[in-house]
Amino acid sequence: MVNKTTVAFRVDASLQIGSGHVMRCLTLAEALRDGGAKCHFICREHPGHLLDLICSKGFNIHRLSTVDSAVSSGRPALQRVEPAHAHWLGVAQSKDAEVCRKILEDVKPDWLVVDHYALDTQWETALQAFALRLLVIDDLADRKHICDLLLDQNLGHTELDYAALVPNGCRLMVGPQYALLRPEFARLRKQSLERRASPSLQHILVTMGGIDQANATGLTLQALKMCPLPVSCRISVVMGLNAPNLAEVADAATNMPWPTEVLVNVTDMGERMASSDIVIGAAGGTSWERCCLGVPTIMVVLADNQKSGAEALLSSGCVELxxxxxxxxxxxxAAIRALANESTLSALSENARRICDGLGVQQVLKQMSDMNG
Structure with missing residues (x-):
């Protein structure tokens, strides 16, 4: 990336949206900053937002108020087909674009990066004059965009899925080889894969995302009590500070038959995955972290929009689902019993490692740099 490039990110986190969109944008922003770029985040203050985390990373933040949010239970007055996740935005796209326009007029970004299921061509058209280039990060292929560059890091989609959704000339980056993973995962890949040479069930990591509104973590701990785990097994649980069921899970951990720790807002997830024998985790962005490290996974689908990616991983022999x-x-x-077989653990690890090598950020940066001319 050329020095002195300015990049603006429009992305949200909330109890409903989760934290994954912000986390992957932070990964890209940190890589951009390492190359000399200046990054700004535009985020709405939904319950469960991650504005404090973004600020702690040293990025410029522009806060959008929720005071005037009034679209969560209905559609905007404009008669058009809205994105399936339009309610995630909290306001009409036109209202959001109006506020963002004033910010972008001041920031004058070279790139505008949009990672939001509630935004489509309506929002992008209103703001395309205020950034030289537009990068859309999508996972769904369910709405049109007018971007210059589109990233879909999921398994199961191909460029054909976007053929009718983006303009001619839009560059497409589709597949886990472009996954936005922090540098630690590529660095730990060799160490983690070497651990798989002697598979066992001594350390289980449970991670259902930063929010886990459905309390899949609590259900997992209760179910693990019924599992034939070794006496020497230990369990680590990772949750976000905004997780609504955190206190309940912490209490449940004290009553487990095996040593069980509950960790909040960890900064060393790569090391924790690499040192685990299996992960019981949510579908979504962390899937590619686990694949990079070759960690056998029991995957839980927490939302309908995760189904297609989860099924693709199942078909590739990477997970128990x-x-x-x-x-x-x-x-x-039943899944734990299946993973008691060393050959099953080895097969899951081997298939997962082929999916993603952890170098996706560098490929995305190269595409952005090439388009800067």
Missing amino acids: IEKVRDIPVQLP
């Missing part, structure tokens, strides 16, 4: 949170009590013990 639990498709609904409510099925955890019945299906998790």
